[in-house]
Amino acid sequence: MKSRHLSKFVWAFIIFCTWVGGFLGIYINGKVTGDYQYDLAIPIIVGTVLALIISLFFSHRRKKRNGKVPEIDERTVKIMQRYLMIVLYVVLFGSGTALIILYSMGVQFIETGMLIICLLALYMIIGLGAFVAKRL
Known part of the structure; x- marks a missing residue:
């Protein structure tokens, strides 16, 4: 699949998941309170579309300014891998320790x-x- 088609598919998937999550929130809130507030659907849809437009604007601006220079390089990927591995263990052991202390x-x-x-x-x-x- 070409990069352009994959990018469109990813954006469509993100927007779909955001809308499903928003409508699921309306449904759960209505199930609890007994009042389904469908007027909240407008801010969900408008906010998602507005976020998409802002994100595409900044992406286009960065591409126009920097040309074909990649946003991240091998060094950034290595730093991110190292950071996320450390965070994984800190969160795992920190949560476990907190639960043991609470118990x-x-x-x-x-x-x-x-x-x-x-x-x-x-x-x-x-x-x-x-x-x-990422900025390091």
């Missing part, structure tokens, strides 16, 4: 909302670290 303190149940917040914080820290590692 030893007598905590028997963990609220799902707190788990979501912890995972969100982990994703944000890992993403910021990957961004910094």
